[in-house]
Amino acid sequence: MPHILIIEDDDSLRKMLRLTLAKMGHTVAEAQNGKEGLAIHGKAPADIVLTDLIMPEMEGLETIMRLRRTHPGVKIIAMSGGGRGKAIDYLQAAKWMGAAQVLAKPFSEKDLAAAIEGALKVG
């Protein structure tokens, strides 16, 4: 089973994701922001990084960009609940940055499972 790193600033959501992924049988690491996520990934690289896009400290798109640079093989799934008042399609942007899958919040357990499956299929 792939090891998954969750990068999400919302505590409640991060907990939910951890529990859901654990139920699915994945091993999980957690980070509260992009900076922390990169550090954790540097020590113990994950197979999949599930990252939020709008976060304090390091913004999601930048996190994706850095991950792709330092670990070209990592599979990234980006999640977003829309921009904070900006008319930018963050999920589309994340795809351009190299995210294998995107998830619009809120998403179901099924959506999450499908995204993980899809991400693993990518080269």
Next chain:
Amino acid sequence: MSRPLRALIVEDNEDDAMLLLRELERAGYAVISERVDTASGMRTALAGGSWDVVISDYSMPAFGALEALEVLKAARQDVPFLIVSGTVGEETAVECLRAGAHDFLVKNRLTRLPNAIDREIRAARSRASQHEEERKNRALETARACAEDRLRLVIDAAPDAMIMVDAHGAMTLVNARTEQVFDYTRSELLGRPVEMLVPERFRAVHPGLRGGYFDRPQARPMGAGRELFGRRRDGSEMPVEIQLVPFRTDEGRFVLASVVDVTERKRAEAALRESEQRFRQIAENINEVFWMTDVQKNQMLYISPGYELIWGRTCASLCQTPRTWLDAIHPEDRGRVLEAAMAKQQRGDYDEVYRIIRPDDTVRWIRDRAFPIRNDVGQVFRVAGIAEDITDYRRLEEQFRKAQKMEAIGTLAGGIAHDFNNILAAITGFTSLARIAAAGNAEVQEYLEEIGRAGERAADLVQQIMAFSRQREHKRSPIQLRYAVAEALTLLRATIPATIEFRTDLPSDLPAVLADATQIHQVVMNLGTNAWHAMRDRPGRLEVRLEKLRVDEHLVEMHAGLHPGPYVRLSVSDTGHGMDQRTRERMFEPFFTTKAPGEGTGLGLSVVHGIVQGHDGVITVYSEVGKGTAFQLYFPAVAAEASAGTTIEATIPRGTGQRVLVVDDEEPLARLGKKMLEQLGYAAEVCTSAAEALAAVRADPDRFALIVTDDTMPMMTGTSLARQLLQLRPDLPIVLTSGYSARLTREQVLEAGIRDLLLKPTTLQLLGATVHRLLAQEDSSTCHTS
């Protein structure tokens, strides 16, 4: 009779003198005499009186006739000088006569003396009168010469060119000014025909006119009413004014022409005319109204024609009764404006914005400024002002303010949506976890299912908000709007009762628009649904029109956000109840609704607004209470080739031939439901009454995978039908549709075992998604149980 004779005797000899006097008296003279015998004595005597004759001895001891003659000449007196002598030679006599003596007589032959005296006195008198005549003539001559000099000086000093012309047209006199004006010297002009000072084009007719003048001479201006021109030496012309004065002298008839070069005056006049014309051009062509009144406001001194356009009243009416300007002001503004006018116009800080009501009852916004005009001594004697129509400006300002407000609400809503999605993700995620954890506890499962359903509804709402705040993902490509519009209209037509007439005009030759077909579809559905709601009480008409148009400067001015260029305009208008001012103000705001609670989310127009904005478009609304509402949506046209656009169905999950029953007592709506479901890949059947539906299910309980039923039906409501159907087959998924959700609470619906409630008019997306979801749940639960 004795003649008086004053005789000066120059004689040293007393006796000889007596003898001489006796002789004179004998000749009949009454003699007054004085005898002198020296030069000085003679001078004294000459100075002391006027003498008729001087009679001198030739030779005396201290004096002599020749010396006496010198004394007389020196005294400048023309008195006859006779010499009486004793014995002198002929030569002496001749010498004396040559020296100026008038006669020479011998003492002892004095008989000739009286004759000589008479003759010489006569001669002297004659000489005297001749001298007098000559003196007089000389004085006269001098006076004439002086007068002529003065006249020439006066004429030369005259500010006008003065030219004297004789009857033949020759110039006989010109003054210095003539030389300056015409650039000729006097000698070049004198004696030449006056026509040399007339431009060539008038030369032919001038002699005739001149002749006519000599026939009827009178002092008058030349060329009454005509413009006159003079010609300078170099051939250049100048405008002139000429005054003619006729006169006659011994030498004949003349005319004196005084010529004024009016080039400067004409130039000044032309400049003034042009300046006035410029002012008029400005005053009459700009949008502002210039006005000027007296201080008491009794007199309208000037009002520019713009007044008629803006006020809708004539300038003449205002000039007649200047105080009518106050009558035109909106009653709510009148008091304030009057107060400000009285207090501030003369101070110069009058600057008021107010409304006027035109005779056609339309209202315009005016900005009016005024400043005082002072006379030479600094007193304010007039007030001048500029009034401008700022109605358009205010409207733009208002549009801008609204746009800003919508932008702010959009930003706020977008921010809320983002946070809300995070929360929803947690709620739905934990719900899923809870369902796994509580497997086997049916009661908890049921509650969790409710939480999940509520989460989905919340997610749907957030999606709408995001559409409004333009944050929902959409893919724009060049499309023909008519496909998406026609598709939406087909659904609307089937949904909306036949009492609402549809008029559509969707030409096929329109340019493409960079758009998201799904969103255009939603726009038409939302606007169409609103139109229907507005016409629910009575028959009406829905008009949907697409047209191409070129946005010009005028439209750009009218609507902020438009740019000059080609557009495609989508108009959706109804004949419904219309909107009042307050509603129009707020209609695009999210959650603003005029519908009863529960009947609408208040997001329909917000979503339309967001979508149009997201398409770089502009939406305008015209609405009148009781008449209807017209929305006009402007989309920039693109030159690219248009595809038909992604069809809406492609984005909606499709069925796989499952059989679905649609129950609706209104046949068109039943047919709509059938058609929609068929489009989505289901096998649909229709029942138009509850009884019919019951019969069909009773006959074959597993025939239908799902039932969609209307709630408001005669005889039996959808809710009752559902209860009875579930008795026949408890696991039958039933969806209730209702136009009036307020009548029905969700609790009631779910209590009846109905799986979901859809608000009418439902959309293809919503129906498709709901049916697909319920059937998918059915599949998984079936799998689970099996």
